Amino acid sequence: xxxxxxxxxxxxxxxxxxxxxxxxxxxxxxxxxxxxxxxxxxxxxxxxxxxxxxxxxxxxxxxxxxxxxxxxxxxxxxxxxxxxxxxxxxxxxxxxxxxxxxxxxxxxxxxxxxxxxxxxxxxxxxxxxxxxxxxxxxxxxxxxxxxxxxxxxxxxxxxxxxxxxxxxxxxxxxxxxxxxxxxxxxxxxxxxxxxxxxxxxxxxxxxxxxxxxxxxxxxxxxxxxxxxxxx
Numbered sequence: 001x002x003x004x005x006x007x008x009x010x011x012x013x014x015x016x017x018x019x020x021x022x023x024x025x026x027x028x029x030x031x032x033x034x035x036x037x038x039x040x041x042x043x044x045x046x047x048x049x050x051x052x053x054x055x056x057x058x059x060x061x062x063x064x065x066x067x068x069x070x071x072x073x074x075x076x077x078x079x080x081x082x083x084x085x086x087x088x089x090x091x092x093x094x095x096x097x098x099x100x101x102x103x104x105x106x107x108x109x110x111x112x113x114x115x116x117x118x119x120x121x122x123x124x125x126x127x128x129x130x131x132x133x134x135x136x137x138x139x140x141x142x143x144x145x146x147x148x149x150x151x152x153x154x155x156x157x158x159x160x161x162x163x164x165x166x167x168x169x170x171x172x173x174x175x176x177x178x179x180x181x182x183x184x185x186x187x188x189x190x191x192x193x194x195x196x197x198x199x200x201x202x203x204x205x206x207x208x209x210x211x212x213x214x215x216x217x218x219x220x221x222x223x224x225x226x227x228x229x230x231x
Contacts, residue, residue, distance in 0.1 A: 150190015157183025
């Protein structure tokens with residue numbers, strides 16, 4: 001006997017009338033402005049995270065180069081020239097050489113050479129540490145304010161949803177769930193912006209400590225070399 005023919009079941013796809021697209025098309029200038037602000041926060045956070053990671057990786061690579069090439073050079077001048085142009089470790093070496101070769105003048109002569117070189121090298125280290133902190137304040141600000149920005153968008157959306165429900169006089173589930181669900185998207189978006197910013201901030205702070213340890217170790221050895229002529 002022939003096999004029975006099974007009728008094909010067609011799946012009906014229902015478009016979701018609620019979501020980001022509906023929120024953008026139906027929202028007012030406050031809701032759209034809130035979304036734009038959170039998008040800018042998210043883009044800025046990811047840009048800073050990737051930029052600082054590249055900068056820290058470059059510093060760690062320069063630290064390895066300084067350990068392999070700088071101390072094997074015949075002099076401090078040759079060692080500084082062997083480092084990459086514009087690197088933090090070459091900057092410290094240049095500042096130390098400048099302090100050692102320009103210890104003169106009526107005011108500077110009153111400071112002993114040890115203190116003068118130590119001050120110059122320490123200022124270079126502080127400058128590098130300050131540069132490493134660039135952008136981290138933005139991440140901290142985004143991590144602490146993005147949830148509240150999203151909450152503001154949620155409160156604003158629920159207010160308009162309840163106002164529309166009150167005007168229409170209908171409080172059925174389809175009239176309440178849709179607008180309130182759209183408003184809650186703002187809170188979820190705010191958390192999605194804040195969590196990567198906070199995690200990136202803590203991660204970069206921990207990596208900065210590792211980088212600064214290598215910078216301070218190099219500065220201490222450089223100080224000793226400039227004074228005693230050996231590591």
